[in-house]
Amino acid sequence: MPTYQLGARYPHNYIKKIDAVLRFLPRPADYLFLYLMSFYVLLLVLKVDYKLAALGALAFGFSTYLIIILGVGHNSKAHAIAYMPLVLSGIILTFRRKYIAGFLLTVLAMGLEIVSNHFQMTYYLMLLVLILGIAYLVDAYKKNVLPHFFKSVGILFAAVILAIALNATSVMATQEYVKESTRGKTELTINADGSPKEVSNGLDKDYITQFSYGFAETFNLFIPRFMGGGNGENVGKDSATYEAFRKLGATTTQAAEEAKRAPLYWGDQPIVEAPAYVGAVILFLFVFALFLVKGRLKWWLVGGTVFSLLLSYGKNLGFLTNFFIDYVPCIISLGR
Numbered sequence: 001m002p003t004y005q006l007g008a009r010y011p012h013n014y015i016k017k018i019d020a021v022l023r024f025l026p027r028p029a030d031y032l033f034l035y036l037m038s039f040y041v042l043l044l045v046l047k048v049d050y051k052l053a054a055l056g057a058l059a060f061g062f063s064t065y066l067i068i069i070l071g072v073g074h075n076s077k078a079h080a081i082a083y084m085p086l087v088l089s090g091i092i093l094t095f096r097r098k099y100i101a102g103f104l105l106t107v108l109a110m111g112l113e114i115v116s117n118h119f120q121m122t123y124y125l126m127l128l129v130l131i132l133g134i135a136y137l138v139d140a141y142k143k144n145v146l147p148h149f150f151k152s153v154g155i156l157f158a159a160v161i162l163a164i165a166l167n168a169t170s171v172m173a174t175q176e177y178v179k180e181s182t183r184g185k186t187e188l189t190i191n192a193d194g195s196p197k198e199v200s201n202g203l204d205k206d207y208i209t210q211f212s213y214g215f216a217e218t219f220n221l222f223i224p225r226f227m228g229g230g231n232g233e234n235v236g237k238d239s240a241t242y243e244a245f246r247k248l249g250a251t252t253t254q255a256a257e258e259a260k261r262a263p264l265y266w267g268d269q270p271i272v273e274a275p276a277y278v279g280a281v282i283l284f285l286f287v288f289a290l291f292l293v294k295g296r297l298k299w300w301l302v303g304g305t306v307f308s309l310l311l312s313y314g315k316n317l318g319f320l321t322n323f324f325i326d327y328v329p330c331i332i333s334l335g336r
Contacts, residue, residue: 031075066081077118089109090106091132135299209321212313213269217267230272237259
C-alpha cells in the first residue's frame with residue numbers, strides 16, 4: 001500500500017490527535033486499553049452497575065480473538081473493533097432522547113472509528129447498526145413515537161457525516177487508491193489457462209470466502225480447541241509429534257523444531273492462529289440473560305449475533321454469501 005495510506009501525517013487531522021492521546025500506552029497495550037475503556041463506557045450507557053461494567057469490560061477486552069489479532073499484527077482491525085462499543089454508546093444515547101450527548105459522542109466515536117483506517121470492519125459495524133435501527137423502529141412503531149425515531153436518525157446521520165468530514169483526507173485518499181488496487185476493476189480479460197475472465201469491479205468470490213468459518217467451528221465459541229487449535233503450535237518434547245519424528249529418523253534438534261510448529265487445526269479455513277474462543281461462562285450468561293432481561297436491545301443482540309455468525313460461514317452458506325456479494329453495496333470491494 002502507498003505511504004499516504006499508512007504513514008502520512010496530516011497536521012490538521014485533530015480527531016487523529018485525540019486518538020493518539022487515548023493510545024498513550026505502548027503497543028499492544030494501547031489497543032487493549034481501548035477495548036476495556038470503550039466497552040466499559042457502553043455498559044455504563046446501558047445502565048449497568050459500574051462494578052459489573054468493569055467485569056464485562058475485562059471479559060470483552062481479554063476475549064481470545066481480540067488477543068489473537070494483536071499477536072498476529074492485525075493492528076488496524078483491533079483498532080477498529082476497539083472503538084465499536086463507543087460508537088454504539090453514542091447511538092443508544094441518541095435513541096434515549098439524550099440528543100446532544102448522543103450526537104457529540106457519536107461524532108467523536110465514529111471519527112475515531114474511521115481513524116483506525118479499517119473500512120471493512122467499520123462497514124460490518126454499520127450492518128449491525130442497521131439491525132439496531134430496525135429494532136428501534138419496531139419499538140417506536142409499537143409505542144407510536146415515530147417522530148422521535150426519525151429525529152434520532154437525522155441526528156445520527158448528521159453525526160456520521162461530520163465524522164467522515166473530520167477524516168476527509170484519509171477517506172478521499174482511500175477512495176482514490178481503491179480504484180487502482182485489487183478491490184477496483186481488473187484489467188485482466190483472461191484466466192491463467194487462457195479462458196475468458198469475467199471482468200468485474202472488486203474482489204472475486206474465492207478470495208472473499210477463503211477464510212470461511214466452518215459450521216462445526218461454531219462450537220469453538222464455547223469449547224476451546226474443538227477444532228484442534230492453531231496451525232503451528234509448540235507441543236513440546238513430551239508430545240506424540242516429537243516422538244513420531246524421532247521414530248522417522250529425525251534428530252533430536254529436528255524433532256524439537258517440528259514440535260514447535262505442530263499443525264493442530266483441522267477445520268475449513270486455510271490457516272488459523274488459535275480458536276476464536278468466547279468462553280463457556282460468557283455464553284451461558286448471554287443465554288441466561290435472554291430469559292432475564294427485557295427490552296428491545298436483547299433482540300438486537302440476538303439478531304446481530306445470529307447475523308454475524310451466518311455471514312462468517314462464507315462459502316459454507318453459499319446462498320446467503322452470494323446474495324450479499326451480488327446485491328449488497330460495497331461487499332465485493334471490501335471483501336474479507
